[in-house]
Amino acid sequence: MKLILTALLLFSCLPQSLVAAEGVAVGQPIPKLAPLLPGAKIPDTAGKVVLVDFWASWCAPCKASFPCLNRLQAKYAAKGLVIIGIGVDDEAADFTKFATAMDAAFPLVHDSAHKSAAAFSPGTMPSSYLIDRKGVVRHIHNGFKGAKTEKEYIAEIEALLAEKP
Amino acid sequence: MKKLLLPLLPLILLLPLGGCSHALVRVKPYERGNLAKPVMLESMDPLQTAMTEHAYFSREAGFGGGGVGGGGCGCN
Numbered sequence: 141m142k143l144i145l146t147a148l149l150l151f152s153c154l155p156q157s158l159v160a161a162e163g164v165a166v167g168q169p170i171p172k173l174a175p176l177l178p179g180a181k182i183p184d185t186a187g188k189v190v191l192v193d194f195w196a197s198w199c200a201p202c203k204a205s206f207p208c209l210n211r212l213q214a215k216y217a218a219k220g221l222v223i224i225g226i227g228v229d230d231e232a233a234d235f236t237k238f239a240t241a242m243d244a245a246f247p248l249v250h251d252s253a254h255k256s257a258a259a260f261s262p263g264t265m266p267s268s269y270l271i272d273r274k275g276v277v278r279h280i281h282n283g284f285k286g287a288k289t290e291k292e293y294i295a296e297i298e299a300l301l302a303e304k305p
Numbered sequence: 306m307k308k309l310l311l312p313l314l315p316l317i318l319l320l321p322l323g324g325c326s327h328a329l330v331r332v333k334p335y336e337r338g339n340l341a342k343p344v345m346l347e348s349m350d351p352l353q354t355a356m357t358e359h360a361y362f363s364r365e366a367g368f369g370g371g372g373v374g375g376g377g378c379g380c381n
């Protein structure tokens with residue numbers, strides 16, 4: 141009996157423990173981006189509010205989110221917001237084509253090896269992480285739901301910008 | 306030795322099952338580029354699908370057609 145119980149316990153815990161071990165959660169510090177994205181130009185994020193957005197050229201909601209991110213960049217960049225768009229396309233050509241078409245006003249970096257994606261483990265595409273001035277993840281957005289998400293972004297960004305570094 | 310191995314047996318048997326775990330097998334959201342390609346669509350030619358479905362519905366309408374409720378003469 142004891143054996144069966146041990147076996148059942150092990151069996152039920154193993155997959156969950158593996159799932160729980162990965163990704164970035166609210167309240168955790170953001171992983172260092174430079175080693176995860178070798179060769180990419182990453183803007184200085186020290187003391188800034190950072191929005192890390194994971195996107196792909198094959199993902200329709202990602203495409204819909206770009207005008208919103210451009211608006212956020214225009215409105216809040218001067219106040220201390222840094223937006224970093226991480227493209228997870230396999231092909232560099234797809235990344236470049238999409239990036240050109242979207243005309244992003246914020247820096248885009250290509251993560252073809254999926255190193256940073258594996259570190260953050262975004263639950264959906266797109267997924268974005270709002271990080272406060274101290275480098276701690278404060279909000280995670282899974283998916284982009286148009287005006288609703290934009291409203292949430294604005295409220296959260298304004299609150300984070302108001303915090304003292 | 307046997308006494309020592311016996312409690313460990315379920316553990317040993319379970320170890321290979323770890324490979325089937327949710328976290329290891331699942332395709333991650335950011336890895337779905339290939340699945341999103343047009344070639345992965347259920348119907349690659351919408352016109353061809355529409356024609357096939359129309360022929361099927363006309364022929365099988367008495368049976369219920371292509372999932373539409375009720376029967377019919379198939380003369381639509």
